[in-house]
Amino acid sequence: MSIVLTTQCRDDVGLIAKVTGLCYEHNLNIVRNNEFVDKAGERFFMRTELTGNVGEQFLPQLRNVLPDGAQVHLHGNEKTKVVLLATKEAHCLGGMLLKQYENAFNVEIQAVVANYDTLKPLVEGFGVPFHLVSHQGLTREQHDDAMAQVIEQYQPDFIGLAKYMRVLSPQFVARFSNQIINIHHSFLPAFIGAKPYHQAFERGVKIIGATAHFVNDELDEGPIIMQDVTQVSHADSAEAMAKMGRDIEKVVFCKAIQLAAEHKLFINGNKTVVFA
Amino acid sequence: MSIVLTTQCRDDVGLIAKVTGLCYEHNLNIVRNNEFVDKAGERFFMRTELTGNVGEQFLPQLRNVLPDGAQVHLHGNEKTKVVLLATKEAHCLGGMLLKQYENAFNVEIQAVVANYDTLKPLVEGFGVPFHLVSHQGLTREQHDDAMAQVIEQYQPDFIGLAKYMRVLSPQFVARFSNQIINIHHSFLPAFIGAKPYHQAFERGVKIIGATAHFVNDELDEGPIIMQDVTQVSHADSAEAMAKMGRDIEKVVFCKAIQLAAEHKLFINGNKTVVFA
Amino acid sequence: MSIVLTTQCRDDVGLIAKVTGLCYEHNLNIVRNNEFVDKAGERFFMRTELTGNVGEQFLPQLRNVLPDGAQVHLHGNEKTKVVLLATKEAHCLGGMLLKQYENAFNVEIQAVVANYDTLKPLVEGFGVPFHLVSHQGLTREQHDDAMAQVIEQYQPDFIGLAKYMRVLSPQFVARFSNQIINIHHSFLPAFIGAKPYHQAFERGVKIIGATAHFVNDELDEGPIIMQDVTQVSHADSAEAMAKMGRDIEKVVFCKAIQLAAEHKLFINGNKTVVFA
Amino acid sequence: MSIVLTTQCRDDVGLIAKVTGLCYEHNLNIVRNNEFVDKAGERFFMRTELTGNVGEQFLPQLRNVLPDGAQVHLHGNEKTKVVLLATKEAHCLGGMLLKQYENAFNVEIQAVVANYDTLKPLVEGFGVPFHLVSHQGLTREQHDDAMAQVIEQYQPDFIGLAKYMRVLSPQFVARFSNQIINIHHSFLPAFIGAKPYHQAFERGVKIIGATAHFVNDELDEGPIIMQDVTQVSHADSAEAMAKMGRDIEKVVFCKAIQLAAEHKLFINGNKTVVFA
Structure with missing residues (x-):
């Protein structure tokens, strides 16, 4: 070893x-x-x-x-510890759980924290602890703090945002500085912000993509870890693009976490060094 | 046939x-x-x-x-007529000339118009007329008008901007409405404007690309015809990206012109329909 | 609809x-x-x-x-019915189960039939019936017949071989003629037969792939539905290639089944017509 | 430097x-x-x-x-010296000449040797010496010897077979041991030998490719340097595949020569080590 x-x-x-x-x-x-x-x-x-x-x-x-x-x-050969945050979408989270089940990478998914309970059966079906931390009735700071308390009992190496669909507070980002990896559903820096597939459809692009990046205080501006793309055509609606995009998101997110787990990933200012 | x-x-x-x-x-x-x-x-x-x-x-x-x-x-089977505009860079222009020489597509390059004479030997080596129309001492409108007069004697179906590095006047664009195809050296809509490879390097992207599009009055905003990409890493300088990008530009530009020549390309508002 | x-x-x-x-x-x-x-x-x-x-x-x-x-x-819009055959490997099977869970395609996985019980927890965790049909002590024909009897109660539209690692008898293939879709872990026709990643490593190829195809009586010779590839280097061992290959197999297999489910797939002699 | x-x-x-x-x-x-x-x-x-x-x-x-x-x-920074062999097809040869013209790589194409004079105007248009060495009336050994005598006056670092369509004699291969780079128009080891695009069409593959490799005494069996692929469909004839394939061949051949020129290429038995 x-x-x-x-x-x-x-x-x-x-x-x-x-x-x-x-x-x-x-x-x-x-x-x-x-x-x-x-x-x-x-x-x-x-x-x-x-x-x-x-x-x-x-x-x-x-x-x-x-x-x-x-x-x-x-x-050493100990597994890299990861806590995943999620909302309602299954594809990135499921992709990670399946990878772990296959023994396809050296990652231990310690727990999943989500603001809805939609994905609880999926997560528990894989024997992974699921924590519901609803944002209902909480300020962003209160909600993030509640999540952080759950996360900190696991002492993870990295926090993966597996389609966690809320913006994180600066306090949360600072608390887990250089540890948070997000998957954004566009080929950054194109289509920053909400509904990137609709933006892509409106612009009439011929290729769509996904981007895994570290999270910092600027929305969708953190150091890029990995990107991948797929071809689309005039015949693809925004919904069709979103569907095709989910396959890319799943692959890119899992590979970014794998790079982190294999210690192949360094942050260099607003960029990354990736020894792939 | x-x-x-x-x-x-x-x-x-x-x-x-x-x-x-x-x-x-x-x-x-x-x-x-x-x-x-x-x-x-x-x-x-x-x-x-x-x-x-x-x-x-x-x-x-x-x-x-x-x-x-x-x-x-x-x-019918008559060749699609194209006039190419160029400045000093050889790769897209040379790619087109070589494609014609190989009989690889149904295009007749009628002439090349350039604002420098750098590429004259290359063009004439392939037996294609070369017209120098210098912009020295002319306003943009005067220069564009001088080019338009040269172009119009050829009555081309399309005008290809083979790395023509000047912005065209609205008059010129209107005169050849829906006929002008440009190659932009980024994966639009990322990195609009000047020095896209330097922008890409600064942002730390992991994939770069090129975009062929119809020209309208908004810089780099016309209907996208075709895009392609290639992977880059932290080890690639802006110059290295530019070098790798030129290969992509050449391929994407030639394919876009080929789509036009095969009548597989329709403009639909600010998008294209491409029957590839 | x-x-x-x-x-x-x-x-x-x-x-x-x-x-x-x-x-x-x-x-x-x-x-x-x-x-x-x-x-x-x-x-x-x-x-x-x-x-x-x-x-x-x-x-x-x-x-x-x-x-x-x-x-x-x-x-109409009814789901396409599929029974999956498996052995011990989770990646293609898990990929399909997750796709169904995501509602990512119009497929109903009716059941999984396997010759080992390794994957039972995974399958049942997704609420899908799992049938163990061990080949121990049976001839190939007897085993295939036992599987066929389980399969026939479901009347599936297609049978997907999700890394089912045994050769099927001609009787079984004839019984489900034009319904069986296999995933082969090479870029066919390269590396037919056993241990394709080891063959690829020995030959020193720079790209590996996977192939989804209909099964007929010639091993790995049936009509090809879909293929995809990924780059490898001198630094990748046969085991590393196998690991990278599993990601490709998963994607190609799921997409081939999706093409079938969307009625975009026709058999034409020893080839396919795919309206992608 | x-x-x-x-x-x-x-x-x-x-x-x-x-x-x-x-x-x-x-x-x-x-x-x-x-x-x-x-x-x-x-x-x-x-x-x-x-x-x-x-x-x-x-x-x-x-x-x-x-x-x-x-x-x-x-x-040091001196250019890597290459002599190219050709027959009648322009695409790989033209791709190399254009790359040199663009100053896109650190290669000096010293001369082209061909068994027909078809490509003479193209080569001389780029200011490169062209040597016709016809095979008419010569045995393979005599012809290869005549070519070798022309080549040896240039003392090239590498010999590139830019679609040279004849099999070389073992004597020639031994004379320029580990120096000869060929481009084969298939994704090796699939479709060894003649008419690979027709073989690919008959088999109904969904991806075609090209392979650059060092030449040894076994036809299409030498160490592989680089491969690339493109997708095809049921609608592509063998001729259409050949046409699409030529674009891949051109790119792969030029990049293989570039790897050699940048001293990134090592032969390791029947494989290569490529520091891309």
């Missing part, structure tokens, strides 16, 4: 040599390595798949040879 | 029966038929590939059975 | 006019029409979406105007 | 550390790095983009730290 080392820091000369040299000293074998230097931003990103036994001295020594403020993490 | 009949008119009951019935009466055999009804717009579009001899009475009789104002056209 | 008329018969002149003319006489409005003539095979195929009330005289009159032996069917 | 270092050798521990460590000692900055270990074959492949001044001691020192028999090369 392999270990994944992720490194990100200020760019400098010799970083690959320093990291891989230390691995060599520690008798760690590199199975796969990816690195990226953002020249403009002067940031260095690396993902290293290793085999061997990582001793206690490895990380401290690694920090020693890297620039100040370097973020280094070792990830 | 087949004949193409194109029909567009106000929607009504029995239109397919009326057109195909008349074809049957005239001993015309239908090889391929496509139709589309825009319910909201109440418009009917049909493309019919026929074999047989079309007599003089056919079109008048057809107009008789169709709603008032119907547009019907018979297209 | 619309009705679908499917027509297939020997080719002849005026067939479109005859069918659409009769629709017009019966005050049936054509919403969408697709037709195809196989010139070499002299066969005519048409799918017509209609609105209006179809009287009892329509089909007899239609048969009267068509060549002898014409097959004509009217399909 | 960057330098590319390519390394391939027997696998061993610490290879990345050794190579990147030596770069660091020599004050060479790594812009981009890719590596791959073929575990089964015990081979290590690495491509390193560097900036800085590489002194004379670098390569000898590098060979010293690597396993015996390591192949290491430094590639």
Whole structure:
């Protein structure tokens, strides 16, 4: 079984040599390595798949040879923990539950939190806890706070918005900073906001898409993780586009979560680095 | 050899029966038929590939059975005539010239008009007339008028903007209404305007694209004909995206012109109907 | 709600006019029409979406105007009935169950028949009957006959092999002639037979795929319905290809069943006609 | 401007550390790095983009730290030299000539050798030498030898078969071992041999493709470099498929040559390693 080392820091000369040299000293074998230097931003990103036994001295020594403020993490084979938020639509949520059932990725869906109980039977049918947190009679902040309390008992690595159809408050976004992954039903930055398939139909585009992105305080403006598209024609109504789009949303959302689970995903300002 | 009949008119009951019935009466055999009804717009579009001899009475009789104002056209096997406008970039223009050289489509490139002479050797190497119409010292209207005079001696069916990098005046657009096809180097409606690849890079998208569209008075807002995309990553600079994008632009532009040449393309308000 | 008329018969002149003319006489409005003539095979195929009330005289009159032996069917909005066969793998089966749960297509999964009980909880979690028909101690013919008896009580329109990993006997195939749809985990005709992903890995291909096809007596040789592909690289092991392939298999299988359910699929000798 | 270092050798521990460590000692900055270990074959492949001044001691020192028999090369910014072989079809050849004209890749097309003079005007229009080496009256070996003599005066890095429609003799293949890149008009290993589009039509596939591969002594069996596909339908004749296929062939062939020119392509037994 392999270990994944992720490194990100200020760019400098010799970083690959320093990291891989230390691995060599520690008798760690590199199975796969990816690195990226953002020249403009002067940031260095690396993902290293290793085999061997990582001793206690490895990380401290690694920090020693890297620039100040370097973020280094070792990830074993434990599953990445995810809580999913949903509303009423089943496709992205069901896609995730099925993937977990198939053992198709290294994710543990710890729980689903939804503001309606529509999807409860689906979720519980897969043996996953379902929490109804209705927004009825609550302010956005109160509702988000109620959800956050449920979520925090699970200490998830990531929160996936599996077609959660409400805008999250800045407080919620800040509380789970860099942890929230959304699926937007358009090919961003086209068709930001509501009813993107209707916008796409009105504009007469010939391709529609979906975008997985991290959530920040600007609606549909967070770092893009993954996108995919499908062809449409004049004969497709907005409803037909929405139906075709759901297949894309499901695939893109599951793959984005999988990238996160495999530690292949880094946030770099308003962009992502993805070692696919 | 087949004949193409194109029909567009106000929607009504029995239109397919009326057109195909008349074809049957005239001993015309239908090889391929496509139709589309825009319910909201109440418009009917049909493309019919026929074999047989079309007599003089056919079109008048057809107009008789169709709603008032119907547009019907018979297209034989003569090549579709196209004049291309260019500036300095070779890829879309070269793609078209090569397609013609390969006999890959039923298009005659009558001439190329450009505001620089950069591409003259390429164009003349393919035996196509090249007209330099410099914009130096002219207002936009004067320059467009000078180009229009060159173009009009060719009486083209369509004008293709093969990376013509200037905005056309409303007068020019009106003069060649519904005849001008542009290639825009983004996946519209994302990244309207200048430097779309730089915009795409800044936004951190994971897919870039190109869009062929008819030109109207709103910049990059005309009816979309065709779009295609390609994947990019964090490692691709704006320049790398532009380079990858040029391959997409070339393919999309050539295919859009080919659709027009095969009479598979109808304008429907701000959209197109494409019988691909 | 619309009705679908499917027509297939020997080719002849005026067939479109005859069918659409009769629709017009019966005050049936054509919403969408697709037709195809196989010139070499002299066969005519048409799918017509209609609105209006179809009287009892329509089909007899239609048969009267068509060549002898014409097959004509009217399909209302009732769901297409499907029984799925499975073994141990969840992805194609789960994909179908989830699609049904989402109301994403007009299919009723009547039951699942499997030779292991592995997938029983998944199937029953979606409220679908699960029948275990073990092959232990039975000849292939006996086992197939036992499955056929279970299937026949449901009178399905189609039988979907959702990764059913045994070869079916000619008797079974004949019993459900033109009704059995399989998903093969390669881009046919490449890599017929066992372990296609290992074959693909050994050959060093750069794209892998999946193929949905009707089953006939030649292994992996039946009429192809749909195919899709994904890119792979030198870094992907046979196991990684299999994992990526499962996503393609799931999508292709569900779409093939959907085409059948929407009456967009015709068998034409060893090929299919698909009005997508 | 960057330098590319390519390394391939027997696998061993610490290879990345050794190579990147030596770069660091020599004050060479790594812009981009890719590596791959073929575990089964015990081979290590690495491509390193560097900036800085590489002194004379670098390569000898590098060979010293690597396993015996390591192949290491430094590639500056000089263009990769290619001779193209052709017959009568223009699309792949024209695609390459146009790419060179656009300055779209770092390739110098030194000459074209063809067994007909059909393409002479196209080639010379782009200012590239054209050599007619007719096969009339020659044995295959004599013809191949005549071509080889023309080719050898150019000392090309690669020979591209731009739809050269004859089988090459084993002597020719051995003479230019690992240097010959072919474009085959099918999605290999489907439809090996003659008339693949007719084979594809007969089989009724729904996707066709093209494959660029290195040539060895087994027809269409050499290491695959790149593949791409496009969708087809029941309505596409073999001729229509061939026409659509030519667009794919052109793109795949040009990209395969580009990969070679950018030193992103390694042969690994009967497979390739491609750092795309």
